[in-house]
Amino acid sequence: MPMIIGVPKETAEGERRVAMEPSVITKLNKLGAEVCVEAGAGAAAFITDDQFKKAKIIDSSKELISGADIIFRVQAPSIDDVDAMKEGSTLIATIQPHNNLELVKKLQEKNITSYAMELIPRISRAQSMDVLSSQAAVAGYKAAIMGSDLSARFFPMLTTAAGTIRPSKVIVIGAGVAGLQAIATAKRLGAMVEAYDVRPETVEQIQSLGAKAIELKISAAGEGGYARELTDDEKTQQQEELASYIAQADVLITTAAIPGRPAPKIIPETTIDVMKSGAVIVDLAAEGGGNCTLTQPGKTITTNNGVIIHAPLNVPSQVAVHASEMYAKNLLNFITPMFNDEGEFTPDFEDEIIAGALLTHAGKITHEPTRELLEGAK
Amino acid sequence: MPMIIGVPKETAEGERRVAMEPSVITKLNKLGAEVCVEAGAGAAAFITDDQFKKAKIIDSSKELISGADIIFRVQAPSIDDVDAMKEGSTLIATIQPHNNLELVKKLQEKNITSYAMELIPRISRAQSMDVLSSQAAVAGYKAAIMGSDLSARFFPMLTTAAGTIRPSKVIVIGAGVAGLQAIATAKRLGAMVEAYDVRPETVEQIQSLGAKAIELKISAAGEGGYARELTDDEKTQQQEELASYIAQADVLITTAAIPGRPAPKIIPETTIDVMKSGAVIVDLAAEGGGNCTLTQPGKTITTNNGVIIHAPLNVPSQVAVHASEMYAKNLLNFITPMFNDEGEFTPDFEDEIIAGALLTHAGKITHEPTRELLEGAK
Amino acid sequence: MDFIVDGSYFIAAILFIFGLKRMSSPVTARRGIVWAGVGMVLATIITYFHKDIHHNYVWMSLAILIGGAIAWVTAKRVKMTDMPQMIALYNGMGGGAAAAIAAVILMQEKEISITLQVLAVFGALIGTIALSGSMIAFAKLQGLMWKTYRFPNQQWVNLFVFLVTLIIGFYITFSGTAYGMGILSIFFILALIFGVLMTIPIGGADMPVVISLYNAFTGLAVGFEGYVIGNPAMMIAGIVVGSAGTMLTQLMAKAMNRPITNVLFSNFGDGGDGKIEAATGSMKEIDANDVAVMMAFAEKVIIVPGYGMAVAQAQHKVWEMTKLLQERGVTVKFAIHPVAGRMPGHMNVLLAEAGVPYDIIYDLDEINEEFETTDVTLVIGANDVVNPAARTDTNSPIYGMPILNADASKNTIVIKRGKGTGFTGIENQLFFAEKTNMLYGDGATAVSELITAIKEL
Amino acid sequence: MDFIVDGSYFIAAILFIFGLKRMSSPVTARRGIVWAGVGMVLATIITYFHKDIHHNYVWMSLAILIGGAIAWVTAKRVKMTDMPQMIALYNGMGGGAAAAIAAVILMQEKEISITLQVLAVFGALIGTIALSGSMIAFAKLQGLMWKTYRFPNQQWVNLFVFLVTLIIGFYITFSGTAYGMGILSIFFILALIFGVLMTIPIGGADMPVVISLYNAFTGLAVGFEGYVIGNPAMMIAGIVVGSAGTMLTQLMAKAMNRPITNVLFSNFGDGGDGKIEAATGSMKEIDANDVAVMMAFAEKVIIVPGYGMAVAQAQHKVWEMTKLLQERGVTVKFAIHPVAGRMPGHMNVLLAEAGVPYDIIYDLDEINEEFETTDVTLVIGANDVVNPAARTDTNSPIYGMPILNADASKNTIVIKRGKGTGFTGIENQLFFAEKTNMLYGDGATAVSELITAIKEL
């Protein structure tokens, strides 16, 4: 009996991605698994049921979920959906346990082996499974596109018979995966791009894309390639120095994040006050509360001085086709080593990556921080 | 007494541009004219009244209009606004007389000297006054941005740990000013761009932007650099040949136009039927009815097979800052030769450009086709 | 002593060779002439101790002083633009000296081997031709005589004179010592006349080529006489110059796009002269190496790209070239005309693609004043946007359009494929202007050549 | 007849010079050897008519036949990898011939000028050294003897032998014809011994340099003996080779990053030999010219860009180089590793910016099989993504990451600035692999050099 992988239609609002892609089905079949896809699961990502022809199309969501040994999802399932799952089956999704404690409990109760993709350790070998990277790349690209679309100005310089259009200045705050992609895209469009990040190694990376690195006097390099939180004093200083740069910006893209914490508030109202009328802020950190104090996640507002603050949620969803493709491939790369040559599903729970992503297993919460949140420190 | 140039706030719906720009005021002053701007005229284009400080800000629209010797506008005024104008004063705008016959009559009656900017002959010397070119450039740029924003796919190729994203194919139909700009912008974003135009000389021009020219067997080169209309047979052949290309497109941008005629219907439903799910059409010809039969001007629709047809009106308005700047400079370049060294307003009605743009003057309709429409052939 | 003398000559010969080698690269050229100069001083001083010199030391020194002083003063005074005729003059003097040496030897009527005799006479012949020919060239360029002089059957007359001279030369060579002063004088006089005849019909524009040819002649004459009097330094310096000069003559003729025979003999038919005088009417082609040197040693270069750069997709190369120039300290700016190319911002798109930073891109208003102070303006595939007709010719379709004042800069180089016109299809007087040179070829190819050439400097 | 003989020698000399000139460019090299060959045949045949040859025609021909036949057969049979020792062998034969000529002359004990005497002896000395030295080099490379041989105070012994040889040489030179066969024999024997002593301590890796040096020696010896027997063709060919060979020796030593003195004398102390034999442990530096030739004459080249290309912003140059290669008919592909650079699609952004068309860009899955059939893989600033440790070293932080199999291709060239590690900070065995060569330098600069070098081919 081959393992059955079920891919339900996403239920979260505004979610257009799907955790499957036609070419991935073929590869899963090769591994020895069978794939079932809910009818219309790919519709929002423009993948028709026809294109999923290598998979079994199942009309009812409940039927699909209850029949599957492994569920592939983009976002965390509803409690109901977990209820419908087989006891002891496997769930792979971006579960965000700290926001979904109840769900985790449910998973534990139902004895479900669940993996939170976003918890995969960011080691070299795991890069091909890293959904944070793949979806951040999508978001970064899209942020630049949204910025150019919202701006009432040209990005590139144009010398025309009706005068010379000066290129827009785009400033990117946070040069992680998303930030770098935003830099690259804005540069492509011909904008003058400057970028800032607290981690000093980003200077070279920013320059390697042909953009200018803004160098302030504060460094916040933390462990494992992530940033640490800044002290209050440092924050104020950072803000002031940055404000003088940001005042020049036509488009400001903010991507700053600190893992497991709310997004740092880097752009206070005072900074926005000095910005140009018609300037656009795309706050990619909206999901974590935003990098601007004025950010209203999910909304687009215009301030009194004419600054447009766009704070989109679930940006990768907007590039649903390719975001789904990359997400599905991440899942494929994650699950591939769990199958042995005979097509049996034998995850190695000792493996650094699997252990890192494992949230619940055999009735236990294996992810320590989540367990602490739910059950208190040991 | 210096001439007074009045710039009212645009009244047309959705019009965000303004026919003035701060640097242009300085230059007009140098010519010997005084400039009055209606309060808030630039707001939608993010130009505050403050920035217009070299001009007199007048709160009331009526007051401004009735006090001005020359009115600068983007779009044609309402009949009321013409009523408010001084007898014998001058109006410069994109009047589109064939769509505004009544207005023309009114202008004639009020003895107003009116210039339709879009009628300026497209000779080398007039390029700096050519609003069709300047606004088409804006539209072409924006079309590519809109296309990338609406598409659920990446434009560029990306080789990532989560697989290689193939670049989008963007096809541009009509390689005039707007089409070329769309090609350039889509190329910049990393898309594979192909373009088609009936005029054979565009092949080299398309290639000069690094894009691929689609060469069909039909040529429709007309007089003066514009295209002629095709015969029905030719049209069918064109459509069929094109359909095979368009089936590959992720984004299709259509800009085909024939001056003084409705936009040619190049993309019939049968072509759209073969397009990919999730493909995007940006129909820049919407103003003229669109190049697709399914186009609904001003609307964005999704067809049954998942093709998104976006048919925006007044695209330049979306890039209001720079579109206004270019438009205002066009007007400046147009009016500059009309002032003599003493700052007197002495238009030379013999001049090819002035004569070409002149719509009504001294109680006469001077633009022959319009006069024919209103008064019948002589 | 003899050993020291010979050794000094040897060192001088080495110095000449390396001096010339250095002179063939712009970077080391200045040191090259110094090396050669040192060799010359060494050779001259040591010659006072030469074993064959028995007397006349004072007169000799006097001759050196007088000749040197006159040459020094004239050479220092002359204007830079008059340099070519001075070269002709000094070259003629060298040819004369070689001929005079031959004369002394032939006058001595010693029995010498036939080889020596042949070379002595041949050296005398070409030295003398170089003398009178160079003098005519000098006179022409200095404006001392009619530019060209022609008469019917000129070529036949010349041939006749030449053959007679040659026959007398043969006679001198093979008559042992039987010839007398009379014959010798006639020989030299005829050679002088032939040099004059050969030069007078050649036009001013071709003079540099002819001077170079006489320079090679003098070199050979010196080399031959060096052999005759057994002086290897003279022999080697002379032959090296003779060979280098021949090569140079060919290169110069090639740079003018004319075979060398054409320069020497074609002017009898048509009025090919005066080409340089008449400023307009012809486009002057230029070589990529030359453009490279001009730009590399300029203070400021402005690049004017046009539709041709887009067609050639040469933007990446243009930027690479720019960086090379910048590395050498040249200020490079891009001047973008508002309607360059075929769509608004066409050039911007391409330059941005190539990575040209915005701060060296200027539009017409910002840069038009600067052309006057620009050493080299490089127009790449632009045409209408630099057409001065827009300023002057009221009938031109582009009259009234502002243009980039490429014609105001000190030198203008235009890269285009051929005689193609621009968008408006009209002629462009800029291409015919005196300060304009054409570098023909596809934009990408031509700029590639420039890059290679700049790198080699 | 003498005139014809001399004239033929003259022509042969010219053919040699132009032949060598052509051999110094890969494009004309093949025709160069043919020119030189024609010169050789001409010179050899005409020598039968040389005025100084009175007898021994048959024996002479026999010697030519035997020597030629043996050489022909061995040269045809030898494997390509054994070429260097064959060159050593033939070169030694040439040196021996020169020495033998000197021997014949010295044996004849005629009164000859001191200059001739000096040159004859000196030629004999270096010819003999070249003979025995080359033979040792041959034996070593052929594996016929221990790789190196050392004993205490070796350098002093060598010096002593050399000085004694020299003193005897002086004696022979200045004793007129008073020296006898005995002294002469001792002289030659000592010279032979010195050649052996000089060569035995030098390691295998340095052999090519040493062979080149002996080649220059033989050239000089031939040149000197040519002077002695009054044969200008030999003289010129010999000296040209002597000079060219000296230059070449220096270039070769430089390519190995060692001064020539180091090669000859340094090996007494440390175990510098065996470097080539030990495959791992050292990175081999390579010259841009060499990489250019490898790529230009390859069928297929794969370029692997990495973060270093981004840092150097070398993408435009890389594309320019690619186009040059394509023009020469080379198939060039880009292999993009999924995590090359520092963000997803980093390389794509840069290559697109430079205008590299998508259809020659391949990702890991598409191209990884192809490395095996690739002549040259050019790694530009990539490190982790081509690190074979990912396949083999379970402890490596990148273990399990798929990598580009750059190490599978026939040659791998790595461009990087120095010994810098990649993102993960680990060593890369690829850089030490036998088929890998390092081209050090900033990415943009190094590729620039490649472009220049390719253009010059």
Next chain:
Amino acid sequence: MEGFVALYIFMLAAFTGYEIISKVPVILHTPLMSGSNFVHGIVLVGAMVAMGHAETDMQTLVGFIAVLLAAGNAVGGYVVTERMLEMFKSSGGKK
């Protein structure tokens, strides 16, 4: 030939050799070494002359050896060079 003339010839020939080699790609080092090795095979001519006017048997013998060696130098040098340069054949034509 007097000494200085020889010196001049040596100097010019050396300069010529130097100029010829000064800009050679590394990959040609070995073939060029081989080619120049062939060129000094011209020593054959000298060996023939030496043998041709040898006066004693001993001299004839040494001459014989000289010719033998020289012929080996010339022929072997040519063949080896030719073979090495073969690799520049096919691709060279592409250009």
Next chain:
Amino acid sequence: MEGFVALYIFMLAAFTGYEIISKVPVILHTPLMSGSNFVHGIVLVGAMVAMGHAETDMQTLVGFIAVLLAAGNAVGGYVVTERMLEMFKSSGGKK
């Protein structure tokens, strides 16, 4: 010197001259012409020798003229070349 030796020297010197010039940028044509014009000013040496062993007054006179002309060639050639090459001064240093 015998004829063929001269020929060899001529050949080598010619080759040397050719190699030196073969790749010269056009802008150096005139200075190089001038420089080589200076170099054949070495004829001065010959002129001095000719004058130094002149036998008759006539010969001395011709020799005198030869030296005069040759000195003019040398000195004038040098000065003119020097001045022409001055333009490569300032910028040359930039590199």
